[in-house]
Amino acid sequence: MAQFNSIEEILEKYIPKEELQKVHRGLYGFDIQDPSHYLKFDPKAKDLADKLKLEVKSFRFPALAEELRKPRIVRIGAIQNSIVEPTDAPIRAQRDSLIKKISSYIAVAAECGVNVLCMQETWNMPFAFCTREKHPWTQFAESAEDGPTTQAMRQLAGRYNMVIVSPILERDESHGDTVWNTAVVISNTGKVIGKTRKNHIPRVGDFNESTYYMESELGHPVFDTQFGRIAVNICYGRHHPQNWLMYGVNGAEIVFNPSATVDSLSEAFWPIEARNAAIANNYFSVAINRVGTENFAHEFTSGDGRSAHHDFGHFYGSSYVTAPNGARSPGLSRVSDGLLVVEADLNLCRQVKDQWGFRMTQRLDLYAESLAKAVKPDFQPQIIAEK
Numbered sequence: 001m002a003q004f005n006s007i008e009e010i011l012e013k014y015i016p017k018e019e020l021q022k023v024h025r026g027l028y029g030f031d032i033q034d035p036s037h038y039l040k041f042d043p044k045a046k047d048l049a050d051k052l053k054l055e056v057k058s059f060r061f062p063a064l065a066e067e068l069r070k071p072r073i074v075r076i077g078a079i080q081n082s083i084v085e086p087t088d089a090p091i092r093a094q095r096d097s098l099i100k101k102i103s104s105y106i107a108v109a110a111e112c113g114v115n116v117l118c119m120q121e122t123w124n125m126p127f128a129f130c131t132r133e134k135h136p137w138t139q140f141a142e143s144a145e146d147g148p149t150t151q152a153m154r155q156l157a158g159r160y161n162m163v164i165v166s167p168i169l170e171r172d173e174s175h176g177d178t179v180w181n182t183a184v185v186i187s188n189t190g191k192v193i194g195k196t197r198k199n200h201i202p203r204v205g206d207f208n209e210s211t212y213y214m215e216s217e218l219g220h221p222v223f224d225t226q227f228g229r230i231a232v233n234i235c236y237g238r239h240h241p242q243n244w245l246m247y248g249v250n251g252a253e254i255v256f257n258p259s260a261t262v263d264s265l266s267e268a269f270w271p272i273e274a275r276n277a278a279i280a281n282n283y284f285s286v287a288i289n290r291v292g293t294e295n296f297a298h299e300f301t302s303g304d305g306r307s308a309h310h311d312f313g314h315f316y317g318s319s320y321v322t323a324p325n326g327a328r329s330p331g332l333s334r335v336s337d338g339l340l341v342v343e344a345d346l347n348l349c350r351q352v353k354d355q356w357g358f359r360m361t362q363r364l365d366l367y368a369e370s371l372a373k374a375v376k377p378d379f380q381p382q383i384i385a386e387k
């Protein structure tokens with residue numbers, strides 16, 4: 001399929017203006033052409049972004065004014081990016097060129113007033129897990145706490161007073177040098193608050209990640225930051241509603257979904273899953289997908305009938321944010337690097353909980369009892385047939 005910039009662009013091109021407003025309201029929950037929903041940035045931010053050819057999009061989610069609570073306004077940032085060096089370049093050159101590029105994007109995010117930012121899954125390397133090659137790719141794995149990527153991000157977090165979520169390939173030197181798919185959560189003070197790991201590892205298409213790392217044993221941590229309670233649901237975990245549920249049960253107000261997925265597999269799901277999670281759990285979800293096509297020297301197959309090939313297909317970007325009331329931002333481009341800046345009043349989370357009562361009516365006790373039965377070896381599905 002020929003690559004195109006975005007679905008939004010096609011809609012705006014072919015739908016008459018008065019009809020377009022209805023389409024937008026139905027698709028996004030807002031008239032997304034209403035200028036009051038967009039942020040104005042300092043010209044310096046725009047100049048910086050233009051120089052870097054970085055698409056910058058914004059959106060604003062208002063909440064009701066409350067008498068007993070002040071608004072809790074935060075600016076959430078999401079960065080999607082392609083790789084810089086070809087995948088056969090030296091490892092250090094590949095990693096350091098990405099750290100340099102993303103550091104320049106984070107400088108733009110700072111100019112846009114971003115308070116809490118997340119990058120895509122394993123942002124500092126090519127998504128090489130299709131190859132099933134251990135070498136050279138596991139050389140990208142580094143200490144979550146003080147590897148070169150975390151050190152660089154810690155400096156920026158402190159400099160810009162910004163919480164940074166940095167999804168990387170982790171080398172756990174304390175436990176046999178094991179590799180994990182991890183997101184490091186760095187405070188706006190520059191300190192590492194902690195880390196979370198990918199709970200669900202795919203075995204679909206070319207996503208041969210189970211060759212490299214196991215499912216996380218860290219549960220569903222929520223990180224209490226100056227800019228809200230945040231959690232990270234890494235990529236494939238977005239297909240598991242229970243995974244989203246537990247971040248909500250643990251009190252998350254913003255759940256990032258750093259991802260890497262391709263148009264031949266998941267694009268129809270993409271606008272649905274993180275959006276539904278925000279609706280069902282009354283928090284903001286931030287879906288961030290890698291962008292671009294990455295070619296690898298040695299052709300590979302994955303036993304799914306396709307002939308040997310050198311790439312995953314197209315990572316379609318399309319990052320977007322959904323508010324607890326189901327309204328969503330326009331997406332970033334399908335084909336280029338981008339920064340999405342969303343201004344949100346976190347008070348909206350509790351306002352929607354009150355309005356819809358999902359947390360009150362959630363029946364966790366019923367699910368816990370049913371799931372406890374379902375995991376037992378002698379489980380019998382509850383099927384009732386005509387007598």
Ligand SMILES: NC(=O)NCCC(=O)O
Pocket residue numbers: 121202204207234235236237239259260261262265266
């Ligand atoms: N990175 C990753 O988990 N991708 C799996 C494919 C998908 O979930 O769309």
